[in-house]
Amino acid sequence: MAWFEALITWLTAHPDWLTLSIFLIAFVESLAIAGVIVPGVAMMFAAATLAGKIAMPLPEALLWAGLGAIAGDGISFWLGRHFQGRLDIIWPFSRYPKLIDGGERFFRRHGGKGVIIGRFVGPIRPVIPLVAGAFQMPARRFFLCNVISAIGWAPTYVVPGYLVGSAMSLDIDLPPHFYPVLLASLAILASLYLVFFRLQWGLSGNGLTYQWLESVARRSRIGRNIWIAMSSEGPHGREFPLPSIMLALGCGALFALWALLSMETHAFDTLNHATQTFFSELRHPLPDRIAVTITLLGDPLLLTLCFTAGIILFLAEDLRAAALHLIAAGVAVTLFTTMLKAGFAIERPTGVELPPSSFSFPSGHASGVTVAYGMAATFVAQQYHRSRRWSIYLWFSLPIVLIAMSRLYLGVHWFTDVIGGILLGLSICGLTRASFSRFNGGLMKQTPLTRVGIGIIGITAIAYVALALPGALLRYAVIN
Template identity: 50%
Template sequence: MNSVWLTDLTAWLSANPGWLSLALFSTAFVESLAVAGIIVPGVALLFAIAALAAQIGMPLMTALMWAGMGAVAGDATSFAIGRLFQGRLTNVWPLSRHPELIRKGERFFRSHGGKSVIIGRFVGPVRPIIPLIAGALLMPWRRFLAFNIASALGWAPVYILPGFLVGSALASEIQPPPHFYLVTGISLAILATIYVILFRFQLGLAEDGRCYLWLQRQMAQYETTHRFWRLYTNERPAHEGEFPLASLMLAFGSIALLVVWGQLTAMTDLITPFDQLALQWFSDLRRPLFDAPAIVATLMGDSPVLFAAAVLACLVLVFRGHYAAAVHILLAAVTATVLVWGLKSAIGIVRPDQVINPPFSGSFPSGHTTGTTVLVTLLASFVAAEARNRKRWQTYIMLSLPLIPVALSRLYLGVHWFSDIVGGLLLGLAITGATRASFSRFDRVPIAPDILTFLAAIAWLTFSGYYIWLMWPDAIQHYTPAS
């Protein structure tokens, strides 16, 4: 029955495109509304409506705006209902028919506090319940609205973009380049293999790993090495006695691989065929439909955006008294900038000639990839430090995902070689490993997110949006294909 109803509604909206804005708002509203969001297939509806919006030519920002406003309104309504029926939620229909959801939502909210409003926006069963619980437990209105709006800014693209891109592709009848699915499948398999190897290696270097315990015994035999081990050992109660072996090995391993990779790139032709093949593949893939998302991704990796994130993070940490963490983040940003500039100048590899106005600097390594790698992996390391050892890998995977569109955008736009991206990734990982290893001796207390953290995130997103809007005309011109 649900599928028939969904098909009929989709057909009606196709025949009445003027109602699409209201449909986006209403569907997002119901998707975020208490209990109704579980019953109504909001995800499928949003995908279908977003696809229709793209096919009739609705601007992407308009679709995101209507969906975002609907999500904010739905959560605000749920919050108001929770405030109205506080203490009596399980006695009011239809909430009385789902008492287990209320209990689950209360446990989730008490465990995560205010940030559960953001987390709950993306977590299935508790998604439409958390705003209700927040209202019932008397969370302040202003604090809730800050979390509500911040979460909607991330929610709208996640739920709208897939359908919008599919609708745009159907409207333009895009044909993928030769061997598209084969190359994509092999690339995903290689990425999965790298992740498996990385995490297995990471587990071997953990505090209870064989390699860690063996090295600890060897270091304890000599006074100098034992003093070094104790100097960098974490003194925080939850991580007492934990030496940053994984961070050090990440730094040394990445530096060693970067030296080897840089020599292969600059002094031999071994990697040149791979660079040319990747360049040609992305050149065949390029379509006007994909240009806008690629330019947005590449602008998010520009130096002003990354420096804004670093400065805001430092200000938040300094304001909260975490001076050592702020200094290490600032040093990581400066180190990345200096090393990228120095390597580009020293190696001097010429960029591809795929765009009308390519950047004037050298090609190797990719500064966008280096900066974004440092940003996301340092963020992941600080967040993962507050999680249990077995849960840290999930944090690293989730927070490393923004690196993918930035790196791919440089290849897609034709301003970097494949080897540049790998070089930037290795350099970024080396800086992150060294930064985390150095910070371990200053790691005394947990650094948990608070309202100031989320306000800084909103400020960064606002700045990033303004920067993209400001630079958009020049970016369109600079990244126009040369032929």
């Protein structure tokens, strides 16, 4: 489009207007109906790329994008409140009846949380605030959901373009084997996900394995009593935690085998050193800053603060079983990781200014975030039908993968360390989830207190990273 190219050319020549442009693009992208007509995603990517190219501070770009998104959704909400009951006859809303109907169905299905989810859902994104206003959603509740969704939306839309622009300005020289290794790694990771979810489906209530084991267990009095005692009445029928039990046993056995091979043989030495060499060749100030930011999200202190906030939230919601299991999971991963590190006594890779003082295997960051995000996924997924839970686990696994990769990139762990940490964390998650299944009746509800608690956890994480980042950049700097 000629006007789009002209706009980008003009912004390139007048970068002083870029902050206002980012605000306006986010505003229009979030505005009712306008977000469908205007190519907001492409415009935001182009503006963010330019921001990275001219070295605009990323927090500044995120701030203006977030404010624009909040303002756009706010105006849409007001329009919906003002024209409630007449959206089907007033231009321009009357031209998009299917879009409005889709937004209404989505809002009826998800309620208030649909404002947060809807920010990331394709074509209905610009009409959800409009529908929320028309359905008389309380203004305070909408504002809270609006701000929370904008905090997640801004990085999603700004950071990719910003990184592209920054890379263009810095002219990063990637090693020739970077792309083949990247594609192969993504293919292996995707295969592992497919295998994992396929096994989970086979162990669900409709799976042949589940039904066969249930029939075997019910043939004896002891087996029947165990099956009934471990089962719980959830929102979608009675469930036995077979996937969780198999996850605990399977990952526990794999961890033991992985540790044995890592400690007693040299089978993984070549892989460890090749991985370290690969990532060391990628070290650069720009990705360094990103990797350090990601790795800080797995720091033990931050995880402890988040676990504490989660425990307090559960207690405030009178979900004592959930609080006790969260405490048990946190204590277990801390004790096991600390004792195993001391017992195996594997030295870390050398290459950063101030490496962590503890031993290397298993990775505490990997095990800690696996338990933290795994337990969070558990509490969220139990509210959904078995057939939809895989998507919850998929999204919550992404931070685990990113934090584990950041440890490899920064050169403070061997490849075997992060795999061992993830396996240990998954085993603890499975065991905790199997025990908690007996208390599924106490589900976490979408209450104002829940949203405030989640907001506090998010603000705590942002504040921790902002305060710790300068010192962490010095600690993880490459030794010259």
